[in-house]
Amino acid sequence: MSLDSLLFQAVNGLASASGLFLVAAGLSIIFGVTRIVNMAHGSFYMLGLYLAVTLAPALSPWIGGAAGFWGGILVATLAVALLGALVEMVLLRRLYRAPELYQLLATFALLLVISDAVLFLWGPEDILGPRAPGLSGAVDLLGRRLPQYDLFLALAGPAVLLGLHLLLRRTRFGRLIRAATQDREMVAALGINEALLFTAVFALGAGVAGLGGALQMAREPANLAIDLSVLGDAFVVVVVGGMGSISGAYLAAVLVAEVKALCTALGVVDIAGYAFNMSRLTLVAEFLVMALVLILRPHGLFGRPQPPATTRARAEPAPAPLGRRGAVLVLVAVALFAAVPLIGQFFAYAPVLALDMVIAALFAASLHFIMGPGGMASFGHAAYFGLGAYGAAFAATRLGAPTPLAFAMGIGTAAMGATLFGWFCVRLEGVYFAMLTLAFAQIVWSIVYQWEEVTGGSNGMFGVWPQAPFDEPAGLYLAALAVTLAGLFLIRRVVFAPFGFALRAGRDSSLRAEASGIPVARVRWLAFALAGTLCGAAGALFAFAKGSISPEAISVGRSIDGLVMVLLGGVQSLMGPVLGAGGFTLLQDMVMRETDYWRALLGAVILAVVLLFPSGIAGGLRRAGNAR
Amino acid sequence: MNAGAPVLEVRDLTKSYGGVRAVDGVSFDVAAGELLALIGPNGAGKSTCFNIVNGQLRPDAGAVRLGGRVITGLPPRRIAALGVGRTFQVAAVFGSMTAAQNVQTALAAARGGTFDLWRPARRLGREQALDLLAQTGMAAQADRPASTLAYGDVKRLELAMALAGEPRLLLMDEPTAGMAGTERREMIALVQALTRARGLAVLFTEHSMDVVFGHADRVIVLARGRLIANGGVDEVRRDPLVREVYLGGAPTEARP
Ligand SMILES: Nc1ncnc2c1ncn2[C@@H]1O[C@H](COP(=O)(O)OP(=O)(O)OP(=O)(O)O)[C@@H](O)[C@H]1O
Ligand SMILES: [Mg+2]
Numbered sequence: 101m102s103l104d105s106l107l108f109q110a111v112n113g114l115a116s117a118s119g120l121f122l123v124a125a126g127l128s129i130i131f132g133v134t135r136i137v138n139m140a141h142g143s144f145y146m147l148g149l150y151l152a153v154t155l156a157p158a159l160s161p162w163i164g165g166a167a168g169f170w171g172g173i174l175v176a177t178l179a180v181a182l183l184g185a186l187v188e189m190v191l192l193r194r195l196y197r198a199p200e201l202y203q204l205l206a207t208f209a210l211l212l213v214i215s216d217a218v219l220f221l222w223g224p225e226d227i228l229g230p231r232a233p234g235l236s237g238a239v240d241l242l243g244r245r246l247p248q249y250d251l252f253l254a255l256a257g258p259a260v261l262l263g264l265h266l267l268l269r270r271t272r273f274g275r276l277i278r279a280a281t282q283d284r285e286m287v288a289a290l291g292i293n294e295a296l297l298f299t300a301v302f303a304l305g306a307g308v309a310g311l312g313g314a315l316q317m318a319r320e321p322a323n324l325a326i327d328l329s330v331l332g333d334a335f336v337v338v339v340v341g342g343m344g345s346i347s348g349a350y351l352a353a354v355l356v357a358e359v360k361a362l363c364t365a366l367g368v369v370d371i372a373g374y375a376f377n378m379s380r381l382t383l384v385a386e387f388l389v390m391a392l393v394l395i396l397r398p399h400g401l402f403g404r405p406q407p408p409a410t411t412r413a414r415a416e417p418a419p420a421p422l423g424r425r426g427a428v429l430v431l432v433a434v435a436l437f438a439a440v441p442l443i444g445q446f447f448a449y450a451p452v453l454a455l456d457m458v459i460a461a462l463f464a465a466s467l468h469f470i471m472g473p474g475g476m477a478s479f480g481h482a483a484y485f486g487l488g489a490y491g492a493a494f495a496a497t498r499l500g501a502p503t504p505l506a507f508a509m510g511i512g513t514a515a516m517g518a519t520l521f522g523w524f525c526v527r528l529e530g531v532y533f534a535m536l537t538l539a540f541a542q543i544v545w546s547i548v549y550q551w552e553e554v555t556g557g558s559n560g561m562f563g564v565w566p567q568a569p570f571d572e573p574a575g576l577y578l579a580a581l582a583v584t585l586a587g588l589f590l591i592r593r594v595v596f597a598p599f600g601f602a603l604r605a606g607r608d609s610s611l612r613a614e615a616s617g618i619p620v621a622r623v624r625w626l627a628f629a630l631a632g633t634l635c636g637a638a639g640a641l642f643a644f645a646k647g648s649i650s651p652e653a654i655s656v657g658r659s660i661d662g663l664v665m666v667l668l669g670g671v672q673s674l675m676g677p678v679l680g681a682g683g684f685t686l687l688q689d690m691v692m693r694e695t696d697y698w699r700a701l702l703g704a705v706i707l708a709v710v711l712l713f714p715s716g717i718a719g720g721l722r723r724a725g726n727a728r
Numbered sequence: 729m730n731a732g733a734p735v736l737e738v739r740d741l742t743k744s745y746g747g748v749r750a751v752d753g754v755s756f757d758v759a760a761g762e763l764l765a766l767i768g769p770n771g772a773g774k775s776t777c778f779n780i781v782n783g784q785l786r787p788d789a790g791a792v793r794l795g796g797r798v799i800t801g802l803p804p805r806r807i808a809a810l811g812v813g814r815t816f817q818v819a820a821v822f823g824s825m826t827a828a829q830n831v832q833t834a835l836a837a838a839r840g841g842t843f844d845l846w847r848p849a850r851r852l853g854r855e856q857a858l859d860l861l862a863q864t865g866m867a868a869q870a871d872r873p874a875s876t877l878a879y880g881d882v883k884r885l886e887l888a889m890a891l892a893g894e895p896r897l898l899l900m901d902e903p904t905a906g907m908a909g910t911e912r913r914e915m916i917a918l919v920q921a922l923t924r925a926r927g928l929a930v931l932f933t934e935h936s937m938d939v940v941f942g943h944a945d946r947v948i949v950l951a952r953g954r955l956i957a958n959g960g961v962d963e964v965r966r967d968p969l970v971r972e973v974y975l976g977g978a979p980t981e982a983r984p
Binding site for chain 2: 418593594596597598599600601602604605607608609611612613614615616617618619620623626
């Protein structure tokens with residue numbers, strides 16, 4: 101590696117950093133004022149990019165190449181800002197008082213809807229944008245040719261940073277934003293039109309993200325995976341930079357992008373006789389940067405610690421022990437599920453569906469364990485599902501391990517991943533926890549996607565068939581049922597053991613728990629690891645059930661499926677996630693066969709649930725019950 | 729144990745927030761069996777002192793010793809394990825549990841049973857939890873959800889939880905805040921009786937002067953982070969500096 105290739109990559113890194121920064125800055129501004137983490141922020145970026153690659157060529161014949169290119173960027177930015185304003189007025193305005201989890205889910209539903217809308221409007225193929233007129237050449241620097249457009253983008257980031265800085269410091273609008281970020285009550289007390297301020301802020305944040313996307317048109321093709329990959333990166337940037345700090349976001353974006361660029365520049369290096377392709381390690385590098393910053397500065401580079409709340413604002417309901425009637429119902433349900441292979445002779449499809457339900461039940465119950473008693477709503481639970489699935493698939497196909505051993509190795513992989521990532525995640529609360537879990541899941545997904553030799557890349561792994569006696573549908577099904585029941589039983593024991601009480605204690609009041617001698621972080625960590633391990637078991641079962649595993653099966657979408665299952669069933673009861681998983685699987689199975697736009701439909705279902713029951717389904721039902 | 733030896737020794741504690749010295753070179757001792765009142769106007773630095781002693785905050789300078797051992801900088805859970813129980817100015821309990829379960833959870837933590845993943849918690853330590861609740865006058869409320877308790881009862885529950893760790897030192901930040909006159913006196917009399925029976929060292933803050941002068945063994949006075957008086961009840965009551973601090977913008981109840 102030479103100095104000039106390093107320089108080349110450094111400029112390249114700065115260019116990427118600008119895009120990342122624009123998304124993260126918008127996310128940060130919106131969060132500062134509205135306290136909502138906008139999961140659809142990557143979608144605004146993606147929309148900006150799609151609109152620009154469509155508008156620029158369309159405008160060019162009318163107003164000329166250069167004007168068309170820049171005009172396309174401008175119009176795309178404004179259109180996305182307008183959409184942001186619309187979203188705020190129609191959707192978010194109803195959610196400011198809803199629980200955090202619901203806000204996150206609603207904006208994620210938006211992500212799903214936008215994603216399918218883009219698929220509908222632009223189709224599944226990548227779309228290449230035009231090159232920038234006047235900036236398509238290269239500049240000679242130290243004998244190396246640097247693309248002009250990269251240089252331009254590298255400068256665009258700091259320019260926007262400066263612009264935002266001036267906006268926030270020098271204008272009345274900016275002063276209002278800062279006032280609202282520091283003290284929301286004060287803004288209301290001063291008689292400022294809050295609704296208008298929030299709409300404007302959302303439009304600003306969305307527009308900045310849209311601009312970030314539009315600017316990338318000369319560098320990368322528009323594609324449908326961008327929304328989630330950008331969102332994951334933006335979360336990393338925000339967590340590293342410190343939530344609410346614009347300068348922190350820029351610094352973090354540069355740090356992350358430069359470390360990635362450095363890995364690419366290093367190429368293949370020899371370490372202790374082994375050749376390592378460093379460019380493959382970009383994602384691991386991103387993880388390491390984040391890990392290092394969070395160890396040294398848990399609230400990010402420029403973030404301030406939030407003062408711990410003495411107690412939760414509202415008391416969570418206690419998980420109810422099973423009554424006599426409940427116990428009978430559970431026994432009947434278990435008997436029915438155990439009998440499914442018998443009716444399988446008549447309805448061939450029943451065992452397949454029942455197997456999906458059983459796996460989903462374990463997946464959802466493991467998520468519920470940290471979400472309900474632990475109060476930690478993970479947006480990245482799919483990571484451990486994926487580690488379990490890939491671990492088992494790898495052991496079964498590449499290592500030729502017998503089925504039970506491969507299954508155990510899948511669980512072990514998930515346990516290791518959950519233990520490692522959990523250490524970082526449990527230190528954060530609320531939306532920060534949600535963002536970090538999602539970022540880790542995105543990293544796992546990307547590693548799986550890129551590490552072709554081991555994971556099969558985008559195709560995944562095939563031929564993950566179990567050996568006798570699990571090669572028979574009934575054998576595998578009964579084994580899965582046994583594993584799931586064992587998992588549910590374990591969770592139940594733990595929830596009602598002192599550990600479960602300590603976990604709830606940390607959730608209810610971490611100050612009180614610590615003062616009573618409960619090591620809250622360690623309790624959460626163990627709970628997280630346990631949930632990840634059980635989730636890994638579900639993933640391993642999934643790999644054997646399908647005979648294959650691909651990155652798609654472990655994407656963020658699966659994490660959200662889990663959240664929806666838990667919410668459908670109700671967070672307060674241990675049976676909730678099991679019922680929710682069953683209902684969700686049935687619904688998905690019915691709808692998915694009917695339409696290609698399953699995600700948009702799921703988004704609509706989530707939005708309906710969130711808007712109709714803004715205080716949670718259980719709360720809504722309770723209110724309905726009281727009204728009667 | 730040597731009767732007069734201090735359980736808690738605080739030396740030259742200092743803590744600043746930005747430019748504000750919340751606690752400024754504060755030193756004092758608390759002996760076993762002693763009920764020491766820490767008083768001072770709002771914002772004097774009382775809660776900050778508590779939070780440093782219990783490990784929630786790290787001081788900029790100074791040392792805290794418990795039974796001769798330096799505990800400065802240890803996390804709250806370690807300090808709790810060494811025998812320091814506390815209650816909060818804004819009472820904090822576990823809202824999703826019953827009163828008895830709150831105490832049982834505190835008991836399990838004190839006995840190192842937090843990581844018991846298997847045994848049902850329902851009966852573990854229940855007898856002792858009921859006993860503690862009875863001692864704090866909460867027997868009738870044992871099986872009510874903590875989130876439905878009246879504020880005064882939450883404070884009693886917190887006291888029972890603090891006692892579950894069998895502390896040597898009890899820190900109580902405004903144990904009677906939000907209570908009516910008679911309830912106040914009952915609560916402090918309860919604390920007094922419990923500490924006498926157990927030989928506990930107690931450090932408490934209080935805004936109600938009749939509570940302080942009626943029950944404390946000794947009083948220390950903080951004003952703007954500095955310790956301005958330390959002595960017996962009568963001595964402090966007569967101290968001209970204390971009178972000045974309390975008469976300048978003082979609440980009416982401050983006058984004994
Ligand atoms: N987290 C913080 N950040 C900044 N300043 C703080 C913080 N906590 C306390 N202070 C300041 O430190 C000083 C002491 O506060 P402290 O809460 O210890 O007072 P106090 O004596 O307990 O008052 P009160 O009687 O109202 O409870 C006050 O000036 C307060 O504003
Ligand atoms: Mg105080």
